[in-house]
Amino acid sequence: MKKEQLAALFTLSADERRAIIDAHIAAGVAVPFPDTVFIGKDVAVAPGAVILANSMLFGSTRVDEGCVIGPNTMLFDTAVGSGTVLNNVEAEQAEIGKKCDIGPFVHIRPGSKLGDEVHLGNFVEVKNSTIDRGTKVSHLTYVGDSDVGKNCNFGCGTVTVNYNGKTKARCTIGEHCFLGCNTNLIAPVTLGDFSYTAAGSTITDDVPADALAVARARQVNKEGWVLRKKPYKDR
Numbered sequence: 001m002k003k004e005q006l007a008a009l010f011t012l013s014a015d016e017r018r019a020i021i022d023a024h025i026a027a028g029v030a031v032p033f034p035d036t037v038f039i040g041k042d043v044a045v046a047p048g049a050v051i052l053a054n055s056m057l058f059g060s061t062r063v064d065e066g067c068v069i070g071p072n073t074m075l076f077d078t079a080v081g082s083g084t085v086l087n088n089v090e091a092e093q094a095e096i097g098k099k100c101d102i103g104p105f106v107h108i109r110p111g112s113k114l115g116d117e118v119h120l121g122n123f124v125e126v127k128n129s130t131i132d133r134g135t136k137v138s139h140l141t142y143v144g145d146s147d148v149g150k151n152c153n154f155g156c157g158t159v160t161v162n163y164n165g166k167t168k169a170r171c172t173i174g175e176h177c178f179l180g181c182n183t184n185l186i187a188p189v190t191l192g193d194f195s196y197t198a199a200g201s202t203i204t205d206d207v208p209a210d211a212l213a214v215a216r217a218r219q220v221n222k223e224g225w226v227l228r229k230k231p232y233k234d235r
Contacts, residue, residue, distance in 0.1 A: 005058050005076060008040055016041075024051075037070075046082075064098075078108075081116065094126075097133070115150070129160075132175070144168075145187065149175035155199060157182040174209065 028047030052070030064082035087103035093110035111128035169187035180199035192209030
């Protein structure tokens with residue numbers, strides 16, 4: 001938590017913090033565990049939203065109707081569209097669309113914009129990126145400095161490699177793309193619509209629309225290598 005967010009917790013007294021929560025409850029927001037929740041004085045929460053345990057909403061955060069926020073979620077200056085579920089999420093200076101399913105254990109960093117019906121699953125980080133409607137990034141993936149089209153699927157362990165040690169570059173991923181597990185996209189690189197990457201590929205060149213990109217060495221089995229080299233203590 002940043003110092004300014006931590007300071008916000010102490011700017012208001014316990015009675016003032018509870019008064020804010022009680023006002024939201026009176027307006028139709030469900031807060032079943034109010035003693036564990038912090039809602040800043042400038043935060044807007046629409047009636048019909050639910051704020052679950054151990055969640056904190058700071059700054060100019062806006063939560064629309066029908067959202068479920070939490071448990072264990074922190075939002076800083078973030079807009080959340082109606083019907084979205086955030087479970088164990090930290091988001092800062094981000095826009096999240098309607099009917100998104102996010103979490104658990106997701107980090108959405110500044111400059112990120114998610115379209116409607118986006119899914120981000122376990123251990124996903126998004127930074128300074130746009131992800132369009134219906135795209136699924138299910139687990140163990142980093143999307144940084146990228147523009148992603150509609151209805152894409154990211155396989156487990158996909159990484160947009162956006163930093164070369166000096167400068168950062170963007171990836172552009174078209175619509176309906178399928179990224180196989182453990183794909184590395186070396187920015188700047190562009191994937192055309194309906195393109196496909198084979199699992200384990202490191203993509204350094206643009207991929208045309210409707211193409212399959214395979215960028216990995218062929219498997220070679222060295223018969224008897226273990227018996228000759230004896231790398232194991234008990235073999």
